[in-house]
Amino acid sequence: MPINADYAGREYPPAGPFTVTREEIVAFADAVGATGAAHRDQSAAQALGYADVVAPTTFAVRLAQQCEAQLVGDPEAGIDFARVVHGEETFVHHRPIVAGDVLKGVLHVDRMREAGGNGMVSTRVELADDEGRPVTTVRSTIVVRGEG
């Protein structure tokens, strides 16, 4: 089934709130092999000026993908998850994510089109804190591989 190009331009209501825990940050840091003490040790994070342990630079993907699930998990969007490979990813950090943050994410479908038998889906998630201040902009392009 081809992707549904009509979804291009959609903006979703805010997803979340997501409460970021120390355990999540530590597990993510361990999984990607992040080496910094500030990902795991509160006093090391405080020495850098943060209230609590600070997330690795790609941690926001954990929250962004929960926002993207509104699109990817929608049968009408035509995205076959098992045929999805990741094309591109960009993070713009307005500030780092620390344990204790309560964040919401607004999903935007920036582009959705067929190209060379594959579906190309570009999304943007704007993560913001509980007072609406921007935290991270996550841009992602996924490729839904064609059957051919």
Added chain:
Amino acid sequence: MSAPAADSAALVRTVTVDRARLVAYADASGDQNPIHQDADVARSVGLPDIIAHGMWTMGAALDVVTAYVGGDPGRVLSCQTRFTGMVVVPEGETVEVRVEGTVTKRDEDADTETIAITATCGEDKVLGRCQAVVRV
């Protein structure tokens, strides 16, 4: 407060991945796509075997940038990549990804540097146009 000096030795590293690490990453990231955990599913959609999450590779590679700026993620202002190759992770094997960063631009006014990253697995370049902008 002056920032710690950037450490260019931190920009070269070999990272390793096996299937247990992919399960850990799936749990930590929430990305439970079966192509990263189930070889039958991966093959059924035309992949050679289980492949690492592209975001695992990006996360592992980008840590050299955080290390370069004194282990402070707050000095990594942005980062981006294209996923140009697959890291295939066969049963029972530990696969190496070679990561190398180079400072390609220095903006004295903004006090930032741009770091280009290469990540290769065997002969394959697995990340393309991978770069980060850091506050020096």
